[in-house]
Amino acid sequence: MADQPVAASNKLDAAVLKIAGVIVLGAIMSILDVTVVSVALPTFQNEFDASYARVAWTMTGYTLALATVIPLSGWAADRFGTKRLYMLALFLFTVGSGLCATADSINQLIGYRVLQGLGGGMLMPLGMTIMTRAAGPHRIGRLMAVLGIPMLLGPIGGPILGGWLIDVASWHWIFLINLPIGLIALVYAWFALPSDSPEPSESFDFLGMLMLSPGLALFLFGVSSLPETATITATKVWLPMLVGALLVIGFVFYSFKPQHPLLDLRLFKNRNLTIASLSLFVFIIAFMGAGLLFPSYFLQVRGQSTLHAGLLMAPQGIGAMLTMPIAGMLSDKIPVGRTVPFAMVLIAGGFFTFTQVGVDTSYWLLCGSLFVMGLGMGGTMMPIMTSALKTLTHHEVARGSTLVNILQQIGGSIGGAVMSVILTSNLNNSTPIPGAVDPQTGKPVTEAGLAIASQLKPEILQQFPAPPELIRKGLEFAADSFASTYWVGFILVLATFIPIAFLPRKREVSHLDDDVAGDRQAPVIIH
Template sequence: MSPMRMNPKIAVGVVFVASLFMSIMDTTIVNVALPAIGREFGTDPAGVGVINVGYLVSLAVFVPLSGWLGDRFGTRRVFLASLALFTVASLLCGAAGSMTSLTLYRILQGAAGGLLTPVGMTMLFRAFPQEERMRATRILMLPTAVAPAAGPVLGGWLVDGWSWHWVFIVNVPVGLAALVFGLLALPDYRAERAGRFDAAGFLLSAVGFGAAMYALSEGASQGWGSARIVASALVGGCALAALVVVELRLPEPMLDLRLFRDRIFRTTNLLSLFSGAAFLGMLYLFPLLMQDALGMDALHSGLMVFPEALGVMLASQIASRLYPRIGPRRILATGSAVVACCLALMATIGPDSNLWAVRALMFVTGYAMSHVFMPSQTAAFATIGARDTGAASTLYNAQRQLGSALGVAVLGTVLTAVGAVTVNASGTPVANLAAYRAAFLTAAGLALAAAAISLLVRDSDAAATMRAVPAGGTGEGAAESVAEPVGKG
């Protein structure tokens, strides 16, 4: 089906925001439903976590494949096929009648999600010329900021008022609407030459990223010394080491690691790894503090997180105006430092804390984090050529997935090592706030590391993304010069 004529920026922006919102929210909305799923299928809390682990491992396996598929078959075709698969898998998850079938359908969801985000980002950055990349990044802030915060709120409401099945079924109308719109309006972008399929690279990346993601996801709960976690970590580490050696020797690798020779791409990826670990680790830790330590229910805990999304959305309007004037370096350093201070202050939250002060703290955290996410994502692709956009997007998203898993793994390990539960003088188990303090301070340390890395960013490297858009210009000509839309998938 040939797409109707529409500004490619609008078409790509609408479809990608809807799809990314659905994909990101799916990672947080399901957490609220885990206890209800466990009760229905008679599975203990430790066992029910397999549906999330299967999703994350599958996601990690398919992200590296996304760049080659998009270049080989066209971004439109791959994106819409992934969107269709994610929508169908969501419906199957909602209709699952056993723990086994639910886990298998979640793996299908992960495979689709692993292709959706990198291919969608490739389309977005090919539709927008360099001088409009901050506008493109601002589009990404809506799903990136709102979805993680909205997931627990919507999930709590659906589980309490309906059933756990609806946390999956809610994706279906969004997915169908995005799919129909995409079929009608989405342009196609293809590289001039996709290269041969790198079978060795795919196998090594699948084993390496999959095993590493499993170890990071389950290490804190199963124990880092358990045989299964040690074996997964060793297998993953060896496979990733072999992947580096193999990919650097191939002329057309699946993961073009040579892109890390690009100074600003390398630096912003490293910064994003630490800042993402700090931020997403906090989003994992904060609800646990609210619910397990302070006795709040899931819905109200989710509402406590939501001011973070409001902060991100407000700051996205400000950061996008500051970026062309002062460049990314100072924005990144200041934003990361403020995030570190906010995370350190979260270590003081206790039963007597003023909840409005906590909400304000969440708002400021989101406000500052927007000054990290937007400039880093924009600057990362400043010196990446048009032909390498798909490969660079694949690497960036692989790093982001590992960063989120790293944050949860590190903070979960600190929480477990200190002991989230202690026994009071009367022998009653109570929450150990010292463990949460240690975990929040660790998150603050990760954000401080991001602030230090941001000082290595050079504004001159990001000059192409700091140019003002000509008055009345749409950038469409530049967009078409990046990759010519081929018209049909």
């Protein structure tokens, strides 16, 4: 076969890099969209006269769409072909972006974001499949490093780009900018991606799909409603979580019966896959959950603009960009059990700084800590995933990585919801201002609430005049609330050292080497 010499090479040659250009372009477009929208939420509140909890569903709807398509990606790639499906995903994402820019209401915008998520959710899994077929199984570490580039550019460029577009143009442009990029990516994909012939050999598990996809979507819907209700006893939270959990549990028992289940839980018999999954799950709850609050601290406590908050987060992505390629090469040579613990020490050290934040904490110290965390992050996630993939056969690796990816999505949603609830609970303990009532909610205005509102909108002080010393007191309370929440994340980061201690410390024998390099099964990852 023509691609066998490519697989045999130790370096990613020009042919592989040409294909990588398509995949990285699509992934950047998808991941940037997540971070760009995150900084636009206050703008959506003003434009559509909606609450923060309501506009947050522009993010949640996208995530729910991802959870729905993840289990289907592997089967659909076999049934319809990776090139066709990848181009369809690009088309759906681009069309969804255009529709988002035309939204006249928050409900329309949420619906269009779901359409975007159906396309965006398939871009990374399919891209990884295409890349692995082109590069061969011998270079998974280097491959992970290449596919990690868009994951780094998202946190760096997304908030900066979103803040700039909203400042100089309007919120519509955070979606319109995807139209020319999407068209270029479609044309590029048509010419650069190799043609493949669909070879469906496994029956589709419809019963499994009817349990797993709705189960995941309902469970994540309930979890994502926690910040809005601030209590797990709310019907909007516990009911979908319960129904979703029952459907997922039902799928767990059912999945051992069919020969080709939608999600192959039998792969958890593989020790490396189990340890890697558990390590990433705990890590993502801690790091991604608390990490979402880093920009909020800059905005709400320090009074930075959206653009400046994005710039202050850039050192984290820069640090990861430096170490991820090195970690990718090392993971092909050195057992991850000998490298990942050192990377986790860097993450824990940088994270600790945020448990000490105050109103006047040095920006140099905070940015330096983010940079150190980025260095550790670049040496953690991809090597752990690589370790899991190396011990699976070529036929198993697509389904194995799908398992890990679903756990990552659940972990990220749980982490974000839990950290938001803890922060909200802490802030609500602030002292109420006598006689001050919010006309929209009817609730008393607290010192911390007023201080944060004045940082986001200075004109709010015209409605609720307050002396500078009261604002200062409220900001100090808010800073303490953020620090207390970061302590929870820091403890969870320390807990990640437990499963990481069981990662392999001896060189693993790669079962992928025993398979045919051009086998149709390939690993998939998502963001």
